[in-house]
Each structure stands twice: as structure tokens, then as C-alpha cells.
Amino acid sequence: MLSVEMYPSLALGPQRIGDCFYRDREAPPHMPLFPPTCDAAAKALPPRLLAPPPVPNEPATKTQKDEVKMELENAFLWKQFSSVGTEMIITKKGRRMFPGLRLKLSGLNPSLRYILLLDIIPVDNSRYRFQGGGWQAVGGAEARLPDRVFIHPDSPATGAHWQSRTISFHFAKLTNNTLDSQGHIILHSLHRYQPRIHVIEARDVLRWGGGQHSFVFPETQFITVTAYQNNKITELKINSNPFAKGFREDGMNSKKQRDARQKRKIAVLTETLDIVNCDPCDSTELLPQPTTTTTTSTATASADLQALALASLPPLPNPSCGYRPEEASYQDTPLDLGQAFMASQMSDISISMANGMQETPGSEVANSIIERSDTMSEPAYTSSFPAAQANSSSFPSAPLPQSSSSYPALPVPDPSDTSDPPPPIPPIDYPSILSSSPTLSSSTTTTPSLQQTSFTFPTPPPSNSSSPQPLLSSSSSSPPSANTYHTIPEMISPHTTTGGSFPAPPSACQSGLQDQMSAHSLLTQPGQPLQGEAITSGNNSPSDQSSAAFIYPNVLPTNPDPAPVVAQPLPNQTHLPAHNLPCSLPTHGATMSFAFPSVPPHMQNLSFPNVSPSPAHPALHLPNLSHQAPAPSLAAAFPPSSFTHPSSSLPHPPFQPSSCLAVTSSFQQSVSSAPPLPPTAHPQSLPNPSASSSTSSYPPVELGAIPQFNPPAPYRPEMVLHHPSLLPQLDPTLPSSTPPPALYPAFPSYPLRLCQDPHSSLSIPFRHLYRQHQHGHTHPQGSYLDMSTRPVF
DNA sequence: TCAGCTCACACTTTTGAATAGC
DNA sequence: AGCTATTCAAAAGTGTGAGCTG
Numbered sequence A: 001m002l003s004v005e006m007y008p009s010l011a012l013g014p015q016r017i018g019d020c021f022y023r024d025r026e027a028p029p030h031m032p033l034f035p036p037t038c039d040a041a042a043k044a045l046p047p048r049l050l051a052p053p054p055v056p057n058e059p060a061t062k063t064q065k066d067e068v069k070m071e072l073e074n075a076f077l078w079k080q081f082s083s084v085g086t087e088m089i090i091t092k093k094g095r096r097m098f099p100g101l102r103l104k105l106s107g108l109n110p111s112l113r114y115i116l117l118l119d120i121i122p123v124d125n126s127r128y129r130f131q132g133g134g135w136q137a138v139g140g141a142e143a144r145l146p147d148r149v150f151i152h153p154d155s156p157a158t159g160a161h162w163q164s165r166t167i168s169f170h171f172a173k174l175t176n177n178t179l180d181s182q183g184h185i186i187l188h189s190l191h192r193y194q195p196r197i198h199v200i201e202a203r204d205v206l207r208w209g210g211g212q213h214s215f216v217f218p219e220t221q222f223i224t225v226t227a228y229q230n231n232k233i234t235e236l237k238i239n240s241n242p243f244a245k246g247f248r249e250d251g252m253n254s255k256k257q258r259d260a261r262q263k264r265k266i267a268v269l270t271e272t273l274d275i276v277n278c279d280p281c282d283s284t285e286l287l288p289q290p291t292t293t294t295t296t297s298t299a300t301a302s303a304d305l306q307a308l309a310l311a312s313l314p315p316l317p318n319p320s321c322g323y324r325p326e327e328a329s330y331q332d333t334p335l336d337l338g339q340a341f342m343a344s345q346m347s348d349i350s351i352s353m354a355n356g357m358q359e360t361p362g363s364e365v366a367n368s369i370i371e372r373s374d375t376m377s378e379p380a381y382t383s384s385f386p387a388a389q390a391n392s393s394s395f396p397s398a399p400l401p402q403s404s405s406s407y408p409a410l411p412v413p414d415p416s417d418t419s420d421p422p423p424p425i426p427p428i429d430y431p432s433i434l435s436s437s438p439t440l441s442s443s444t445t446t447t448p449s450l451q452q453t454s455f456t457f458p459t460p461p462p463s464n465s466s467s468p469q470p471l472l473s474s475s476s477s478s479p480p481s482a483n484t485y486h487t488i489p490e491m492i493s494p495h496t497t498t499g500g501s502f503p504a505p506p507s508a509c510q511s512g513l514q515d516q517m518s519a520h521s522l523l524t525q526p527g528q529p530l531q532g533e534a535i536t537s538g539n540n541s542p543s544d545q546s547s548a549a550f551i552y553p554n555v556l557p558t559n560p561d562p563a564p565v566v567a568q569p570l571p572n573q574t575h576l577p578a579h580n581l582p583c584s585l586p587t588h589g590a591t592m593s594f595a596f597p598s599v600p601p602h603m604q605n606l607s608f609p610n611v612s613p614s615p616a617h618p619a620l621h622l623p624n625l626s627h628q629a630p631a632p633s634l635a636a637a638f639p640p641s642s643f644t645h646p647s648s649s650l651p652h653p654p655f656q657p658s659s660c661l662a663v664t665s666s667f668q669q670s671v672s673s674a675p676p677l678p679p680t681a682h683p684q685s686l687p688n689p690s691a692s693s694s695t696s697s698y699p700p701v702e703l704g705a706i707p708q709f710n711p712p713a714p715y716r717p718e719m720v721l722h723h724p725s726l727l728p729q730l731d732p733t734l735p736s737s738t739p740p741p742a743l744y745p746a747f748p749s750y751p752l753r754l755c756q757d758p759h760s761s762l763s764i765p766f767r768h769l770y771r772q773h774q775h776g777h778t779h780p781q782g783s784y785l786d787m788s789t790r791p792v793f
Numbered sequence B: 001t002c003a004g005c006t007c008a009c010a011c012t013t014t015t016g017a018a019t020a021g022c
Numbered sequence C: 001a002g003c004t005a006t007t008c009a010a011a012a013g014t015g016t017g018a019g020c021t022g
Helices: A028-033 A036-044 A075-084 A159-163 A231-240 A242-247 A255-277 A280-285 A290-311 A325-331 A337-359 A364-377 A387-391 A506-510 A630-637 A662-669 A771-775
Strands: A069-072 A087-089 A102-106 A113-131 A134-140 A147-151 A173-175 A191-201 A212-216 A222-225 A453-455
Touching: A069 A075, A075 A231, A102 A159, A113 A159, A231 A242
Parallel strands: A087 A222, A147 A453
Antiparallel strands: A069 A102, A113 A134, A113 A147, A113 A191, A191 A212, A191 A222
């Protein structure tokens, strides 16, 4: 696999998760949650990052942004898993996360629009192995791939929208397929990851300005696996996930049932053989039935053969040549293989039913089941949960926040929400976890790390260059300079030695995944180390808490800092070189250069491959974009040209309707300060492990508040629209001046309800792109934005 | 040889269409 | 005719275990 040596950029500072900045003011209860490790990490972090800016001195800029709070609604369930050592299955086709991220947002401006993003970043640069009942780091992590960001399907939506419901990211899927074209989040197996949620204020999809709030819940850390290693995790998942109900003790797919089925299958098989080999014996078994009198004469003759056959077979419940009372009807006529199979299935079904209706009640298993079901339906989060769970995590590096308070009200998960069923109290006794294991280094994050973030926009098959390209994809097919936008550090930590942009290795660009819209450093916080980042033991601070059962001996101290840090955008310290867009966009008298006052520092490093500079970009024709010229819009949204990036002195510039044109707004979003990247011959074919050079400052990180345990409002993805990818028009091979309408058939437009707000100002249908739509399949994962129909305010 | 991965399988829930009833 | 409730089938999610791979 890729090694760190191949991508020097990976060897940057330690994990940014160590950058666990908790808002001390807003989340006081969380403060003590991660004491030792986080403190140590916090001490190592730049003071300015740790300490909230002086409140009194900051007037208007410090508006409600600082009041934004996020709560992990199913924190209890997460903590249950975390106490054991959360494992997440990843598959090539993509696997949902369980538990899912169920969040509650508050403090948003109801009238403003926000985009919610989910990204998953490696916690450290180690690879893990389950040994001796615990996870242990056994080597260096694989080269980090460009991060993909899952955009919540509701994005953008008003603050009122987000705050009025439970926000769930259960549609997000994890995959280990580095060539994934479905837009799933690509992760390496046997690595530790930390999900992050970002709330970004957005005038519209393309105008991401204003504040950004990043939230990290340490209890949501997990290790990716292709098969569960810890039986306790398996048990927890089975007991918690409705889809795995069948594997519960009372389920039809439980171990017991499966064993029984196996036995029956073997029995049936042997019986079938008997039937085939000695048909006459069938009649003998039909003796109970009066109609078999004519065949009884042959019974004695075949009895010997039967006995011989059965003798060589494993003992059967009813070793009688396939005869079963319930199958008598099938015995009237000679059974062939198919009939025997049918009969066996019938018996199987009948037995299963009998088991389900008769055995379960009263049986020991049934009792346990009932107990579990009770806990499932009415979770009693009182006693069964191990004490350790609240105080420690199986992941030493990320000790669970100590429950600052007892949960007064137990969460009543919405039964309809499959992603997060009521957290059951596992009957098992989880080993008390004492996070004494080495903590992950977070303090060493003084060095800004490069992070490559890609939006998980579905992408077209990589084979066809002319095929639609993923919207906002970071494919390297096009010159990086045109589509790669690097982050402009609005907030650079003084400790960030590398305040400047990190030149991306030439190879990195070539290996970039095409299907990803890499937002380099989009969400990267300075100091957030990529995998392979240099390990600094000096900052390692062993956690006070230790988990004998789950130790990560080799884990570098990268634990998030327990000390809450007020999420507040830091003043811009450095300005990256402005980028001039090579292509002229027909904006209202727009010039080649565009200012991006509102570009979030962490989202400025976006790479949008395949962006073809076309002056007469179809995207400009907003009215028709949605139906006829899908791709161009994206190009407009992410112009390949570079443009000047104004100082971010205006983190939250007042919204000006006049400037809300698609083109202009699009420019605001994508800002790149990184040097042009070499074009990639084949997008998607190669991952881009090394992040493009970017200097992003730590975004405000807010620790979720203690779960409210209020019955979560049923979350149902409101709109999942499917559209052919608009990327084709972004293909650099296409003539920049000519719209590429003919290349890709027009697709129907689906009115997308961007916001449930009845007073939504979005007048233009906002569509999501789904690559699957091209194939006539709906994509359950709705996080793909069709920039072509960007709403105009 | 073995750890890790892939795939098929059985089971489950979810979802949408079809149908029946009022 | 229109609406609601029910039924059904397909799709998708889930863990398991056998088989494959390096």
C-alpha cells in the first residue's frame, strides 16, 4: 500500500482530533469529560486555539455563532459501544454506521441557511489489530486518502430547519473501496477514525460564508473493520440494530436457529440421498397413512438399505427416509430432489414457526429475549450500564466524557428510526474500562497538517472521460490548478509553524480520486495531522483512565483536549495568495478576480476537478440549468480559474442579495491557495493520499453538549433526489467555450425541497446529484448537490 | 499458516405500489 | 370518485460463515 514515505505530507503533525476544542463556556458539563489526555493535549496546543477569544472585546462578529450547540442525541448508545471499543464494518459497497449520528442543533440563526457536513478523520497514524481481547496499534497507518465529506441531504437549510428536528447522518456509508464512485466515505480498515460534524453557514450551496462550527464527539470514535473482532461489539450491534434483529437469540437467524437449520439441512440432504437411492423406502415411511398399504410390502425389502444409509449419516431427529409427519402429503408420490427440498423447506418453516411461537415463550432464551426487548423498547438507562462506560472509553486516546450528570431523562428513540434504535442495555458485563492506555497525541498538532477533504458527490464511471464527472469531484483529470482550491487560513495559529500552504506533492495530484470533490483542508483544522504525521512523544500524556481490556499501547497521544474551547472563528492571520480564475465568468460585470470575503477558512481548500473554464458557462443561465445544462453549473460553481482571495477579515459579511448570483457565489466557495496540481490522467484510479498544501487554522470545535435524552423527533430524509451527474460538463476535455449539452442526455428535474421552511427563499429547484440515477437507481444517500440549480436569493 | 477480505446467505426492516374498504 | 387502511413485494440493511487472497 501507500507508505508515508511516498507522501511526505502525511508525516505532518499529529492528529487534529487531538485538537479537541471544547467550548468551555457553552458546554461546561463537558469540560471534565476528558480530563487527563485532553488536558495534556490542550496544553500543547496553541493558547489562542485553546482559549476562547475575549468575549467582551469582540462585538458584533461574535454573534450567535458562539452559541451554536450540538448534542449527540444517542450519546448513550455511542458510549455503550465506545466503552467496549466501537467497530464499524466497512465494505466495498458501503456500510452504514451504527450507531448513527443523531444530533440536535441549537443556537443557529433560524433565518440563515446552513450546510451540515460529516467527515471522518483518522485519529492517529496507526494501524490496529485486535489482540488479546483488545485493540493494539501494530504499525503505521496506510496513506491517507482524500477525505470525503458527506453533506447532509437537507443542506442547505435554515437554522430553524436544523433546530426543529433530529439530524441524522445515517445515510452516510463507509467503504474501504478506494475507487468508490458512490460517494461513500472511504476509510482504511483497522484504523481509528473520528467523525466530525461541521455546521457551515451558507448563503446558498455555493456561498459558504460566515461562521463554521465543527463538533467532535469523542465517544463516536471507532475502528474500521471488515469483520467484527470483538464479540461484545457484535452482541451490542445485534441487540441494538433492528436490522440485526434476526441474529438475536429469539431471531430466526440466531445461532441457535442457524445451527438447527444446518442440522436440518444436513438431514434433508441425507434424506434426499436416501430418497434418490432408495425410493421404495419412502412408501415404507408412509405407513401411517392408509393409502400406503400397497407399498408396505416393499418396506421390509428396503429396510436394510435404509439402515445402512442412515448408519453412515449423522443422527437425525427423525431418521426415517425423509418422512416427516408434516410432509406426509409430499410422500404420496415419489419425491424427487426438488420435492424433497420443498418438503425440507416446509418442515424448516414449520419448525421455525413452532420455535418462534412455542419455544420462545417460557424458554430460557425467551426470557432473556423478553428482557432485551423490554430494554429495547423502553430503555432503562439506569443500572445496567457499566460504570466505566461513563468515565472511560475503550479507546484510550479518546476517553469517554465522564457523565457530568446523570441522565435525568432517558432517550426515547424513535422506533421508526432504524439507524438508531433504542439503546438496549446489553446483558453482558463489559469490562470496566480504565483508560490508562497511552493517549493519542493531540498536542503535537502545532504543525498545521494538510488535509484533503472531498465532498462525497457521486461520480460517473471513471473509465469514460467524457462520462459525467462527479459533481464537485476532485478528480485529477483536470489540471489541479483549475479545480483545486486550497484553504486560505483565516485562522492561523501562531504556533502553526507552517502557516503557509503546503505544496502538495506532485504525485498526490495525479493520484487524486476523481470521484471525489476534494476540499483540501476544507474542514481541516491547522494542526490536524494527517496520517503518517510525525509522532511526537513529548506530548504524550498517558491517560489517567486505563482500560485493561482495550489498550492501544502504541497509540500516540492524540486525544482531544478535554478542555472545551469556545467555537469561535479566529481572526485571520495569514492570507494565502489570491487566485485568479483563468476563466472569465459572465457575472454581472464580473471580472476575472473575485473576492471571497465569506469563504470559510476551512472550506476554502476545495479541489474541483474537471472544471472547465468556459466563459460562456451554461451555469450562468440559471433558469435553464436544472434541466438542460447541468454540468456547466458546477463549473460555474467552481471556476477553474484562480481568483484573489480577500482577507478573511470579514468572516461573516452581510449578505447582499445582489451578489447572490450563482456565479459569484460559486466563487466564494471555492478558493484555492495551493499551487496548481498536475492533471491526473485517470481520476478515481488513484487516491490522493497527500493533501494539497493548505494552511487552515483550527476551526472552532465545539463539543456536543450532554444529550438531552428527549424523544428524538423522527428523522426522515426529506429529499433525496437523483440526477445524472453534472460533471460531464466539467470535463476539461470538453470545449470550454461550448456547452456540452449533447454529450449527456437531459435528465428530468426533480424539485428539491431544500428547506422545510415554508418560507423558503429558494425559488429554484435545488437538485441533488446521484450517480446512480444514471443507471435508473435511486440513491438512498442524499448528499449530492447539484450546483447547476443553485438557488438565487 | 494465518490474518484479513469478499461474497453469498438468511433474516430483518423499510418503502412504495397495489388493492380493498369506506 | 376520492380517501384511507391494509397487503404485498421489492429493496436495502445486518451479521454470519465459508472461501479466497496475499
